[in-house]
Amino acid sequence: MPAKIxxxxxxxxxxxxxxxxxxxxxxxxxxxxxxxAAPYERRAERRTQRNGxxxxxxxxxxxxxxxxxxxxxxxxxxxxxxxxLPRAEPLLLDLAGDAAEGRLTAGRLRDxxxxxxxxxxxxxxxxxxxxxxxxLNTRPTFQSIAPVQSLLMAA
Numbered sequence: 001m002p003a004k005i006x007x008x009x010x011x012x013x014x015x016x017x018x019x020x021x022x023x024x025x026x027x028x029x030x031x032x033x034x035x036x037a038a039p040y041e042r043r044a045e046r047r048t049q050r051n052g053x054x055x056x057x058x059x060x061x062x063x064x065x066x067x068x069x070x071x072x073x074x075x076x077x078x079x080x081x082x083x084x085l086p087r088a089e090p091l092l093l094d095l096a097g098d099a100a101e102g103r104l105t106a107g108r109l110r111d112x113x114x115x116x117x118x119x120x121x122x123x124x125x126x127x128x129x130x131x132x133x134x135x136l137n138t139r140p141t142f143q144s145i146a147p148v149q150s151l152l153m154a155a
Contacts, residue, residue, distance in 0.1 A: 002090065006025060011100075012062050012063065013063075014091070014100050014136075014137065015062045015096050015097060015100055015117075016060070016062040016063050016065060016096075017136060018096035018097075018099045018100055018133060018136065019060060019065060019092055019093060019096040020066075020067070020135070021059075021063045021129075021132060021133060021136060022092055022096060022099070022129070022133070023067060023092055023096070024067060024068065024117055025125075025129050025132075026081070026113060026116065027067065027068075027069065027070070027077075027079045028070070029069045029113070029118055029120075029121050029125060030080065030081075031050070031072075031077050031079075032120055033118070033120040034047070034077055035047045035048050035049070035050070035072065035077075036137050038053060047074075048072045048073050048074040048075055048077075049072070049073045050070050050073075051072060051073045052070075052071045053068040053069060053070055053071060054068075054071055055067070055068060055069070056069050056082070057072075057105055058074045058082075058085065060089060060093070061070075061089065061093060062093070062096075067082075068086060069082075072150055073138065078118050079128075081116040081117060088116055091115065091116070092097065092112075095108070095109065095112055099133040100136065100137055102134070102138075104126065104133060106126050106130060109126050109129065109130065110123075110126055113126075130147075137155050
């Protein structure tokens with residue numbers, strides 16, 4: 001599917017934050033599947049534990065994004081889809097644009113995660129990400145609360 005042209009009326013910082021949140025969440029999903037445990041989860045099947053993060057700068061079309069790559073105590077982890085970011089970026093950017101417009105669905109997010117190789121994603125994880133994106137995109141921005149602040153200061 002070809003990437004959509006970014007809509008000019010969308011705020012670039014909102015797209016960048018949506019893109020960061022989607023990508024970072026998918027990284028967390030992938031590492032959880034790799035070690036067979038979610039953060040802070042105690043399981044007998046757990047392969048290793050997380051041991052902090054390292055930062056990686058991603059120069060995306062909407063600006064620079066700092067990704068936090070989990071480190072593991074034993075072994076190594078590197079997100080598989082980061083090697084294909086030039087090919088994955090249009091898909092991720094399309095998801096970010098749909099999230100900014102409030103049109104991102106669970107089915108679309110699930111299909112995109114499968115296309116990126118994330119097969120063990122639970123529906124509750126997708127619902128959690130959709131809720132985070134909804135909260136991010138419906139909270140007031142500084143520009144929308146600035147007139148209210150100036151009215152309060154003038155009183």
